[in-house]
Amino acid sequence: MKMRKWLVFTPLAIFLGMGVFLLQGLFNDPRVLPSALINKPFPEFNLPSLYEPETRLTQDDLKGEVALLNVWATWCPTCKEEHEQLNRIGLQEGVTIYGLNYKDDPELAREWLAQYLDPYAKVIVDADGRLGLDLGVYGAPETYILDAQGVIRYRHVGEVNEKVWQNLKGLMQAIAAEGDEV
Template structure:
């Protein structure tokens, strides 16, 4: 029995080493989301813009949509913004923004200065919608199908590579199910 106790530290070490070894081959940008294949959370929040009043989850039904969580305080959001503009303007990708824990006036000025890729922007000043979505930080982007169901979550900057390798195939597949959106 005493000899068996000598092997306990070795077993603990091997178990821990196995978990760490497995973690080496996981992509940190593919954190699991409890909301995959579930409806986008219900919300009723103000829109960013003079003509937009209260927006809700019905905004995300009818067309395949990228929902992009962004903020003016987020340096990575500044990096991805020009690419989002190209997606919206040149490829006609429908993007809805969630302005996350940000100053509304600064957000309006930012979009006026840099261009607005969003069909609509939801103001999540308190971060409650972000909490429901499981947002780790900005930027994060969700692919939402025509029925308002989250089909994919991307954490980090969207650029040409991410679009081509990850997001575009999913968007194209979802659009193809019922014809082009």
Template sequence: MRKFWVFTPFVAFLVMGVFLYKGLFMDPSKLPSALIDRPFPSFSLPSLYEPDQLMTEADFKGEVALLNVWATWCPTCKEEHEQLNKIGLREGVPIYGLNYKDDPQLARDWLQRYEDPYTKVVVDRDGRLGLDLGVYGAPETYILDSDGIIRYRHVGEVDEKVWQKLKGLMEIIAAEGEA
């Protein structure tokens, strides 16, 4: 019985080593989402610019678009914002914003200061919609098809390289919708 206990730390070390080694090759931006190819979750939340007007999932239908989860407290959101301005304002791609666990007045001030690339912005102050989406944290970006179906999820910053991938996927999704 003593021989068994002598090898226990060695076996535990080997098991931990296998898991850590496997983790070296995992892509942290590829988090699974049960919502891929499913409709955007139902919600009724205020618009950032018209707080008396409630938005619903129907507001995210009609065109292939991006949905960007962001917040003023998120430093990575600030880093990606110039890229979103390029995508939304200069290239004319529709981007819906989900202001996540944030103060709406701070969000309005922030967008006024740094430009607003969003077509529409919904306020998710308590994070319930984010929870329904499976949001791990901001920023996250989704591709929605014209029927409001979630087709892709990207966790992390949208930079030029990520945008080129998203743009290609959006073109494929748009072509599928036309067929």
């Protein structure tokens, strides 16, 4: 008989447990997505360059200085919104930005960059999305900070606007200072 009394409260206990779990989600920032690759080397790859398809780029091409890697595509409306900011960062401020053209048509990507300007030092063509999968890309745009050794130090999901850029810039300066101390 006592067992039956407790069974009556089982649905209530399950409901309360789910409520606590769901309530917790209300306080999480949806733009903060964990990445297992933070402080790990950039994944190995061997993919074509956008402008010279016969030239193969590898993770070694992303080493040498603290830089940004921006995942973008012509089909991505938010990528177009952030592109003016990337032009300011790359072309006016002189920050090295590598582009990862994600699941896109290379010809459309070349036309798009000719029309909207090209802030990228190098553009990697990831037509089938395999490198994006290795990075854990949820969708474009995403931006990563790479240190001089090609280690992923930070990941930002979504548009890079002026506010986001100021945060990324501060992080890049701190990472560069760490490298100077070593």
